[in-house]
Amino acid sequence: MKEKRYIVYALFVVFLLTAPLYLNRYWLEVLNSVGLYAILGLSLNIIVGYGGMFHMGHAAFYAIGAYTTAIISTSYGVPVLWLMPLSGLTAGVFALVVARPIIHLRGDYLLIVTIGLVEIVRIALINNVFGITGGANGIFGIPRPTLFGYKIFKSHQFLYLIWGCVAVTVFFFYRLENSRFGRALVYLKEDEIAAEGSGVHTARYKLAAFVLGAFWAGMVGTLFAAKMTIISPESFSFWESVLYFMIVILGGSGNIAGVILGAFLVIGLPEFFRGLENYRLLMFGAAMIFMMIFRTQGILPPRQKVFDVSRFRKGGEPI
Amino acid sequence: MILKLSNLTKRFGGLTAVDRVSFDVEEQTVMGLIGPNGAGKTTIFNLITGNYKPDEGEIVFQGQSIGGVWTNKIVMLGIARTFQTIRLFQNLSALENVLAGCHCRMKSGPIGAMLKTPGQKQEELWALEHAMKQLQFVGLADRAELLSGNLSYGNQRLLEIARALATNPRLLILDEPAGGMNEQETEALIELIFKMRDSGLTVLLIEHDMGLVMKACNRLVVVEYGKKIAEGTPEEIQADSRVIEAYLGIDEEE
């Protein structure tokens, strides 16, 4: 059972590594897009999947990261990829400020406020706040990234860069999931009063989840800006946030593999049905209704954590 | 004296759920809080554990005033609780439930976890061992990997105790721990309570099972309509005419 899962993972990695050999540019770009959404989904998963907070404004943090990168790289000529930590930080600090007053809100209320958040950010960008966001046209001329002296501009190069970032994200978030921090988020999702009563500072952990999720989304913003070389407010609409949310909920909220699958389903799958473009929303709607009825936890729900406790069982005197 | 309540008052709108209640809990004793349904017992617990803020009065724990302090801080200070309506993390294993109790005795944050620092790794191992000890203590070690929601009612109560114990409390607060338990389970619970007291813990409990209360408690406080109406040893309480009228009498009729 366990082995079967690892075989699937291994095949998936092989597929990604060899994709440039048999996929054309169009499909490589689809994979790139899926990769970006996968990281965004994983960063939102910390908030929605583990922490159980209904956050539909994630595009706001993504936008702030992307704009930070765009503004600084175009005005000061800083190599784009260096701007990743800074873009993450800007988004994280922004999350800290805006999330603090709203995290105590419950489910549906939080949802509405976060929808407001993403709209406020988008409108601020259109209105050229501080005179640096370029208004509705956005910012263009963002330099291509370079990695180890190589300029990255071809689809397959981006494939490795983006999916490399997915791998790093999975590596770190898997550890996070299986740690005191990750568990604390799950506890507060399961039962906030019981979590608090067990000694978890629930307010702090909710905020930390927002900041960490935003930090990561901000870093993806750098990748996006560097890949597109031009960004505008329309890339960070409410609809974007809905897509991330769907990726997490559909794939399996709280499960890393589930979220990546979700990114393929929500972003990749519609590419096979280009002709049915107009039915896309209808399909999503139907899929979501289906899920809500038959598989409320998503296609790949989180599996139970396994701990090696056998050695504490025998001989050990109680307390 | 480990806990001192003085003139504790809590109102919900027009209803005074707790009305100037004062009592002390001595270290390493088992104190029982009894009274009819709706008397305000759980509300007193919620005040002690910081779920509610008192309108008046003071709660002093180990010489420190804790009225209105955040719940997680109070747990840190050494007060742990169980809930009247079981509040386990139903979708998590018994072990993960107890790991929740270990949380407040650990330090590592998200960055430590992502980098898997030696300190973090060691802490996780400690938590695992600590949690298993608590499960062993309440007799659930062999059920560590079961989903808590699938445990029997009695075992769920024990699991809540294990989770509370994992916080390394000085004072343990149990809200109707025998609720839903059969006779043998209740007997075992009494033994467990003695075992906890003998290991240095102070226990404050609410219970409607008079057999358990009379056997397990060193002292009792009786509340009715939010007011304390009597306090004393189980023998004294059994002989108190006000208590018989307010509480024990009703019990006999049922």
Ligand SMILES: Nc1ncnc2c1ncn2[C@@H]1O[C@H](COP(=O)(O)OP(=O)(O)OP(=O)(O)O)[C@@H](O)[C@H]1O
């Ligand atoms: N959050 C609340 N808001 C309003 N009223 C409340 C609240 N909590 C408790 N009460 C009321 O306060 C009174 C005392 O309730 P409490 O739960 O403390 O009783 P109890 O002694 O624990 O009863 P039981 O034995 O049934 O558990 C009840 O009348 C209850 O309805």
Ligand SMILES: [Mg+2]
């Ligand atoms: Mg009660």
